[in-house]
Amino acid sequence: MDLTFTPEQLAFRDELRAWLAEHGPAGSLGEEPDDEDESWEWRREWQRTLSEGGWAGVHWPKEVGGRGASLTETAIFFEELGRSGSPLPADVLGILLAGPTLMSWGDDAQQERLLPTILSADETWCQGFSEPDAGSDFAAVKTRAVKADPDDPDSDWLITGQKVWTSGAQYAKWCMLVARTGDGRGGQEPGAKKHQGLTYFVLDMEQEEVDVRPLVQITGSPEFNELFLTDARVPQSMVVGGVGNGWKVALTTLMNERAGLAFFLQVRLRQALDRLVAVAQENGSSEDPVISDRLADLHLRTEALRLMAWKGLTAIEQYGQPGPEGSLTKWLWSETNQLLVQLAVDVVGAEALTADSRWGYELLRARGNSIEGGTTEIQKTIIAERVLGLPRAS
Amino acid sequence: MDLTFTPEQLAFRDELRAWLAEHGPAGSLGEEPDDEDESWEWRREWQRTLSEGGWAGVHWPKEVGGRGASLTETAIFFEELGRSGSPLPADVLGILLAGPTLMSWGDDAQQERLLPTILSADETWCQGFSEPDAGSDFAAVKTRAVKADPDDPDSDWLITGQKVWTSGAQYAKWCMLVARTGDGRGGQEPGAKKHQGLTYFVLDMEQEEVDVRPLVQITGSPEFNELFLTDARVPQSMVVGGVGNGWKVALTTLMNERAGLAFFLQVRLRQALDRLVAVAQENGSSEDPVISDRLADLHLRTEALRLMAWKGLTAIEQYGQPGPEGSLTKWLWSETNQLLVQLAVDVVGAEALTADSRWGYELLRARGNSIEGGTTEIQKTIIAERVLGLPRAS
Amino acid sequence: MRFDLSEDQQEIQRAARDLLGGRATFAQLRTVVAEKDAEPTGMPDLSRTPGEDAALTAELAELGWTGIAIPEEHGGQGLGLVELCAITEELGYAVAAVPYLGTVTAALVVQHEGTEDQRGDWLPHLASGQLRGATTYTGDRVPVPGATDAALLLVGDPHGGPAALYAPGAGIAEDAEAVDPTRGHGRIPIPELDPEEELNPRGEWLGGTPTPSGAGFDRAAVVVAAELVGVVQRALDMTVAYVKERRQFGVPVGSFQAVQHGAAQMLRDVAMARVLTYNAAWTADALSAAEDEGERARLAAELPVAAAMAKAAASDAGRTVTAAAVQLHGGIGFTWEADVHWLLKRAQVDAALLGGAGHHRRRIATRTSSVPVPEPTADEPATD
């Protein structure tokens, strides 16, 4: 056990803190605009600032514009980003998912074409994995890719289908997308298992065959989109990892999703809790022992999340593979956040139930936490089957 | 809505109260002995007293020694029995399960032989349904009955197998028992469904081929037994409801199990809660708002149980069939009792964690509540599939 | 002993469900909300309250629903709290965009705690639906449904202190956009009512002088609980229907044990809230009808506990059951397009209105130790 940083890590943190103090919310960043589009542009501008400072891709290798930071430094980055009150960069999907996936699976041409514009936010990304009938079930993907000319293996792919939960699609240049390619020539191979025959594509969003429609959430915000594809065209050169390997490639992407974010999210949770404690102290509800018992429980959970994030990092560093922390953390985080916003109603009072307040928004928004990125039910099943090794449900 | 009693019901209650005042704990009943065997004898004596007073089989028809009481009166009986602090009669299995099952399914000879000795506790009963590998799964019963002479349909049955959770087996004359009879002549019919081919027997416990071994619980008490049968003999005349109908007959028995008991149990719960509140007031822990919040929740649950019991009764009276209350009540009751005994540790302190105290015993005993009589998991599945009509789990 | 609505009560509830099934659909609700959200063109229509279904509101008034539990001498139908709860449950089930809850709770408070004059002044207008009302506690814990400046406001003290009545136009209520957009909410930021201080010029003490209050507010809380029972019943019904149809991994999701057990938990929470709510309503009606002095005293002591249990259970169920409904709907449940969120939002407001679960558990805790086990008694005086 050693819960201290090395002098190098401390120096990294201090450099980052100094930079964030100058460029972040306490410095030149400015307030987030209310308007959806302006807010996006504001976060894109923030990404450009990060990029110029060399902070957009801390965990990316130096040769592709990153900082080559270690896992611990990456964790420090996200923790400090959250602590400073800064937003995530606009294209977090490109930085955390698309980039690393391309570095693992993309060929040279793909890496040369696609990587350079990610950190700078010159081209941003969205993700086309989920479908209406395949919420948590990859094998049920129905979107279909066929060859424009079945007899020409170099011909373009034509993709048709529907994707959901694609955030940022209205601004994205590229979409990382999984579609069913069957036997590789557009046909379905009879008897093939359903997660076979999937291929990972990089789709150019700038074409008429791609229709982006906003999907309004219960909060009233169109945070996500639906994507309707009708013979959308992808050249053979934009297949990543080979035809039929989509399942494997996509899993890499999904594995990357949570690592860095866990640190950002736990700090944000702690900040929300601190805000709630401040309100409780101000209006006297912290003197209600039942309220303060619940606040203490939230403290405990939030601290456990912080420690689990570090423990997960140690597991990767020491043993080369993540521990069970990923799914545990996702589940515990979403539940804790939901408990927190619900307690806020009891602490804050009427304001927390008004539509235009931050607490009111968070109350509704938090209901999505246990659904997005894999439902809590799915997380529990993953823990049971993959961590505890229980037999698969039949 | 009408939550009052008729004058007749009130008269019934007042008569019962007067009788219980004279014969119950406040009257001549005396203290329960510590010793297991003496305690049984004490409860058997109590049943005889009830029987002599005409109270042992309130819901039994008058012509078989009962009082012919209505459902509401039966509910009043169990509520008052609990309220007076009286124990259940020793052979509650005979009175609530065996008797009614025989009245529904037994032939004249069976009824004449078996019914008269039940209320008087001259012969008592145990139940042989559960098996080591068939906890909640009737279809997995392995105990096997074969004809002593396969060619003689009137020959005796020879029963071999193991039964568990048989309370009172060491004192019982009879055991209502389900065994696999297959094609009716001792063989297994290939392709038959597993809950087919079961038969309901009345087994005479007074034979060497029946071995009763106490099964000690986590409380240290041998409240239940295991039953080992090796060619135990049952005459053809002691088959109830016909060969191969065991599943149907046993279900009748199980349905009867909870009706009256719900009233007894909820009153007992309320009494335990009242005792706990008294301790909390005495030692000041009721002034801890977190404790009193939990006490209030227990009050609410206990009251809901009382009301659900009456609602269930109304459903039977008005519509001829029970509502969803049976499984709900079982689940809510066991959970509430477990919450209560766990809270008792926080309220009572050290005494509640000592082995020879009532609270210490209840703390351990309560863990069985969510297992015995159908686990909580099974209750939830029953509610989902039979009450809400969800599709069966595959 | 019959724990079930009587034939007449069932008839009332059935009629309400039939009417609302046609008139208060989610489609209609969306129209009302969309109108409210539309950009104003020209002069705003001051005669309409945003987020309310004006036609349905008028229709309920015509049918006499607003006056169902108001005595006939004041223009109502003179029925009981059980009947009022049966109707309110249906309005919750439909998430109807009408200012009903505020009006009927205000009427209950005036009726059971007001002076003869106050009753005469206000009940006929509330009964006819001409006047809307709203009921809340001091402390501004919740945007109050129906609380516009045009409403009759009843403001109680959560700890049973004196309560105040504010005539329309008192300027007490502030407009508020509640998370539930379906009926006009207002905030009533009165921290406390001090018997020593003078009230707002359009305010007066309920009952004429500053006296402890409770009997009306307890009944009002039971009606809010009844609306919650309707909301959570709907959440359960919609969820059950959805998980039977929706398929994943090749089977209906309703066949997964996690979904089955989640739905079972919802039913249990609904069932607990339901029995406690109707028990409290019946207790209130029995109290109103009791002639025997001892009987009255016993029921009067039971009512606050019964009401607190009802509201505590319904508030908890409101939060947990509607959250579970969103969860068991999966991704679609988190969209505006699905209708479960109307239930979630209504439940969140109602759960806090007239005291949340924590508040009512405190009341239970302080009172139960001195109240004996409730015990049914005769419907006629006992003979002994």
Next chain:
Amino acid sequence: MRFDLSEDQQEIQRAARDLLGGRATFAQLRTVVAEKDAEPTGMPDLSRTPGEDAALTAELAELGWTGIAIPEEHGGQGLGLVELCAITEELGYAVAAVPYLGTVTAALVVQHEGTEDQRGDWLPHLASGQLRGATTYTGDRVPVPGATDAALLLVGDPHGGPAALYAPGAGIAEDAEAVDPTRGHGRIPIPELDPEEELNPRGEWLGGTPTPSGAGFDRAAVVVAAELVGVVQRALDMTVAYVKERRQFGVPVGSFQAVQHGAAQMLRDVAMARVLTYNAAWTADALSAAEDEGERARLAAELPVAAAMAKAAASDAGRTVTAAAVQLHGGIGFTWEADVHWLLKRAQVDAALLGGAGHHRRRIATRTSSVPVPEPTADEPATD
């Protein structure tokens, strides 16, 4: 930054697990308990404490485990709280029938709160295992493991008031048969310690005079949490093994979602208790090692919160995880024959020992508002 035991620490833990895996089996436990329950024949053997494994107790002392965290100058091995927790976790995992927990917690309290004399008087005897100890709070909330009249008793105030030390033979402890029959428990019925009143003749104030206490008791609570972590880890492991094997309806019960999700919940509770416990242990060791004054002050302020979080999470996990283990074992889990009940009983006692979850949440609540977010710092003095 390494949230994991070091190689050395892992080595210690592995050695403990190996030893206990052979010496402290459930079969051995049953033998010890059976001897205790046997009818006495002839003179009772006063040299043995009922329910204890005397041979194992001696062996642990010989191996120096009782002194692992006691400074070398007092006859111990001078290792840290992390190492002590690693061993105690294994004793919990084995539900070992030894008076270890009481002895090591007593040593921690004396070491961190005693006077130089008290340390010199008692630590060597505790380190060698010649003397058993026991630690508790006033208020008699729990039968205290190790508390016989022959033990050194440390009695603290749950709210941080002065603490007392009672030498063996003080006559304070009363024999108690705890629900956990596996080690000698005693009750210490001291309602409170009044600085104005004189102590028992064989008692003295910890630290010499009546002064606020905490640093030792916080560390002691962390060790109890570590034992609970071991108990619940064992409960999880046994349950996972059982539900993989046990079949119902033709499949392993571990393939049912309800069982899967129940086991996942157990893992989560174990994981939370584990990270919080080892974090608290590390914080204590860092505090002991800190040389910088500011660093010491910061860690000294963090320790009570970290310890309270550890004990709160471990107490809750102790109750829920062992209860779930019984439940997921089904009928067999409720029998004496299955071994899960040993875990349940040990966990129930430990959950209440040195403050239950509610007590420690109160401590968290009163302290966190004034403590900043814990934040890792350099392992060497920072350069700025």
